Amino acid sequence: xxxxxxxxxxxxxxxxxxxxxxxxxxxxxxxxxxxxxxxxxxxxxxxxxxxxxxxxxxxxxxxxxxxxxxxxxxxxxxxxxxxxxxxxxxxxxxxxxxxxxx
Amino acid sequence: xxxxxxxxxxxxxxxxxxxxxxxxxxxxxxxxxxxxxxxxxxxxxxxxxxxxxxxxxxxxxxxxxxxxxxxxxxxxxxxxxxxxxxxxxxxxxxxxxxxxxxxxxxxxxxxxxxxxxxxxxxxxxxxxxxxxxxxxxxxxxxxxxxxxxxxxxxxxxxxxxxxxxxxxxxxxxxxxxxxxxxxxxxxxxxxxxxxxxxxxxxxxxxxxxxxxxxxxxxxxxxxxxxxxxxxxxxxxxxxxxxxxxxxxxxxxxxxxxxxxxxxxxxxxxxxxxxxxxxxxxxxxxxxxxxxxxxxxxxxxxxxxxxxxxxxxxxxxxxxxxxxxxxxxxxxxxxxxxxxxxxxxxxxxxxxxxxxxxxxxxxxxxxxxxxxxxxxxxxxxxxxxxxxxxxxxxxxxxxxxxxxxxxxxxxxxxxxxxxxxxxxxxxxxxxxxxxxxxxxxxxxxxxxxxxxxxxxxxxx
Numbered sequence: 001x002x003x004x005x006x007x008x009x010x011x012x013x014x015x016x017x018x019x020x021x022x023x024x025x026x027x028x029x030x031x032x033x034x035x036x037x038x039x040x041x042x043x044x045x046x047x048x049x050x051x052x053x054x055x056x057x058x059x060x061x062x063x064x065x066x067x068x069x070x071x072x073x074x075x076x077x078x079x080x081x082x083x084x085x086x087x088x089x090x091x092x093x094x095x096x097x098x099x100x101x102x
Numbered sequence: 103x104x105x106x107x108x109x110x111x112x113x114x115x116x117x118x119x120x121x122x123x124x125x126x127x128x129x130x131x132x133x134x135x136x137x138x139x140x141x142x143x144x145x146x147x148x149x150x151x152x153x154x155x156x157x158x159x160x161x162x163x164x165x166x167x168x169x170x171x172x173x174x175x176x177x178x179x180x181x182x183x184x185x186x187x188x189x190x191x192x193x194x195x196x197x198x199x200x201x202x203x204x205x206x207x208x209x210x211x212x213x214x215x216x217x218x219x220x221x222x223x224x225x226x227x228x229x230x231x232x233x234x235x236x237x238x239x240x241x242x243x244x245x246x247x248x249x250x251x252x253x254x255x256x257x258x259x260x261x262x263x264x265x266x267x268x269x270x271x272x273x274x275x276x277x278x279x280x281x282x283x284x285x286x287x288x289x290x291x292x293x294x295x296x297x298x299x300x301x302x303x304x305x306x307x308x309x310x311x312x313x314x315x316x317x318x319x320x321x322x323x324x325x326x327x328x329x330x331x332x333x334x335x336x337x338x339x340x341x342x343x344x345x346x347x348x349x350x351x352x353x354x355x356x357x358x359x360x361x362x363x364x365x366x367x368x369x370x371x372x373x374x375x376x377x378x379x380x381x382x383x384x385x386x387x388x389x390x391x392x393x394x395x396x397x398x399x400x401x402x403x404x405x406x407x408x409x410x411x412x413x414x415x416x417x418x419x420x421x422x423x424x425x426x427x428x429x430x431x432x433x434x435x436x437x438x439x440x441x442x443x444x445x446x447x448x449x450x451x452x453x454x455x456x457x458x459x460x461x462x463x464x465x466x467x468x469x470x471x472x473x474x475x476x477x478x479x480x481x482x483x484x485x486x487x488x489x490x491x492x493x494x495x496x497x498x499x500x501x502x503x504x505x506x507x508x509x510x511x512x513x514x515x516x517x518x519x520x521x522x523x524x525x526x527x528x529x530x531x532x533x534x535x536x537x538x539x540x541x542x543x544x545x546x547x548x549x550x551x552x553x554x555x556x557x558x559x560x561x
Contacts, residue, residue: 022344024119032125035128044321053146054327084176086176097185097457
């Protein structure tokens with residue numbers, strides 16, 4: 001219990017940010033018309049590629065002789081950027097179709 | 103941390119929020135996507151160049167190579183793949199994000215495991231990252247048809263036990279501050295396995311929910327790795343995706359009148375319930391031909407088309423648009439009725455029809471179209487089944503009882519195009535097909551509609 005209290009008081013700012021971010025996410029999405037559900041999901045999917053920042057941090061901090069970290073970091077960067085680029089491009093293509101109104 | 107870097111992360115976070123907001127409106131969606139994309143690019147470049155570490159040159163080379171490889175492959179896949187393959191593609195990219203998170207966790211376990219908070223974030227990143235990675239890949243395989251639903255005996259029980267074991271196992275590693283890498287590999291293998299077992303039993307009709315849920319989980323994985331690094335943009339970005347994905351998941355669940363746990367743990371389409379419901383209706387069906395259907399459509403004044411997954415499978419979106427234009431030219435009022443869970447991902451039908459240039463003003467959502475059915479002369483159901491099944495209204499024993507549906511049975515005539523009399527994905531008999539007003543136009547959606555179009559042209 002004491003540990004929990006300590007954790008909360010040490011990370012109070014973090015908790016505020018998390019909770020507020022959850023509310024923003026919910027509010028942003030709540031009233032979106034179903035026409036946009038797919039692009040929205042795909043766009044959000046591209047945003048989850050932000051994990052690439054962590055992959056880059058792994059690569060930046062890896063020692064040059066630490067082949068395991070470098071190797072795994074390399075794959076993590078490739079996967080992360082795939083998620084980012086693929087996600088944004090696909091969303092853009094989808095939205096392009098919606099624009100072509102006659 | 104470098105102040106410039108922090109400010110850039112702040113800007114990126116703002117672009118994420120604005121971008122997501124703009125994605126919610128048809129006019130601004132494209133720009134919104136671009137704005138978050140630019141923000142993301144900014145964060146990536148800033149992370150590489152504005153850090154305080156001593157970085158050997160070789161690492162930069164490797165980072166550059168990884169970025170180049172991933173960008174080229176990602177761009178090519180995203181540009182080349184047909185629009186009808188969209189659900190599986192989104193799923194695939196989502197899996198990559200999860201994979202990235204799990205690898206980060208794996209590397210950092212060796213470097214960071216000093217205190218319990220860090221170890222638990224790393225463990226959580228590995229578990230959630232792995233589940234989304236294999237889960238999304240299985241979803242991808244199922245959506246592109248290379249994998250069927252598999253239900254192991256007692257899979258619910260097995261899955262629940264595995265997830266409990268995973269949590270207990272993770273807690274054990276944290277509590278005993280174990281730095282044993284073997285344990286982590288074991289945890290990794292179990293999480294990857296759970297991702298597979300979690301998605302394989304889920305039926306086709308529930309795919310929109312699962313994809314949306316996996317999407318949300320990737321966001322949570324990103325947020326957790328963000329906590330590990332104390333990195334605000336990862337944290338906030340990840341949480342935004344997580345909560346947005348979760349809301350979308352609940353919207354999908356509501357559209358089916360089912361709870362999330364029912365989708366994940368419920369044996370839809372495979373349980374005894376569904377079997378009991380089959381064969382209860384019976385009765386006779388009325389077959390029709392393309393020419394008879396064409397006559398019916400030609401002399402109607404209001405036609406509503408109800409597209410379903412069968413339309414996507416048959417790739418008939420262009421033909422149906424041709425049919426719609428042809429009828430409009432003949433003075434028929436044509437619109438499309440879109441059920442929120444028609445297809446295999448949220449908004450699947452909208453994307454499919456947009457690809458063939460259908461004006462999105464013609465796509466009417468369920469709540470708006472339902473009151474119009476009594477004034478509708480002909481409803482043309484193409485490859486949809488469960489979303490028009492009246493059992494949802496009047497058969498309390500049906501597994502889909504209570505699910506909001508398109509009330510097509512209120513229309514004057516109903517033409518149902520289906521490949522055969524097989525039950526829908528939910529495995530339930532549809533009494534609509536036995537309705538006196540219903541005529542069945544059997545055949546693949548594309549060939550049946552093509553025939554319909556040519557008949558109409560001759561009139």
